[in-house]
Amino acid sequence: MDDERRPDLAAMMVPLGRILMAAEEPVLRAHDLTMWAYAVLYALDDRPLRNQSALAQSIGADKTRIIGVLDGLQERGLIRREPDPADRRAHLVSLTPEGRRLRDAAQAAIQEREDRLLARLPENERRAFLRALRTLHAVPRDEILGDL
């Protein structure tokens, strides 16, 4: 029985996530990006055009905070904001080519570091781990909370 006992998932995942975020900090600084700025560039890569509120929600920021981040990115020519033709009160946000280059460079450096950590796992286990993490990450939040 005691052999089968495992640590709580949350108790393993939360501190590990925090360490991985701390490990990103020097990389982001080297690319002149804050964590929030990177979160925006990261979110935009998946889905090129988003309205501002959806973007804020998807990165877990409140709308007030994200507006300053978007202003800074736009001044640096990394993103573009345009009125949404379908809804004039909303804005669509997209990466500029320069924004995509910076994002790709920062992400490559981050993942290179993450890969060094993952290299501690045997090849098969590493693949299974990443596959499982993608599956679990793709489960909608409400479904997990309802289910659990």
Next chain:
Amino acid sequence: MDDERRPDLAAMMVPLGRILMAAEEPVLRAHDLTMWAYAVLYALDDRPLRNQSALAQSIGADKTRIIGVLDGLQERGLIRREPDPADRRAHLVSLTPEGRRLRDAAQAAIQEREDRLLARLPENERRAFLRALRTLHAVPRDEILGDL
């Protein structure tokens, strides 16, 4: 190339960790425990006797915050605090039998929910995922940060 692209580890693990913590909230409330109180009981289970500062550090709380939590747990008879015979300025903290029972009950309920999420993974992948997570979680923070 694009096929091989994966999301950032941190970008998967941090939101998933937050959802798992949110899922714990109703369970903890049902056991009349706050997140910090559970974190203390959880940490004590692994290593029965700890001094207060080490305990605060291990759960990522500052010492000021943890003292109130420990007071509350002690009043409820869930933990015991005694002067450390090896160092009179320090206190050793341990679970009472009642504290261990409550901790075990809360943990069982939390893990039952987590298992429902893990059930979305094929059996082999689930095992590999948990094994990998334990391995990565056991790597000391400084080693990860230095390495990465």
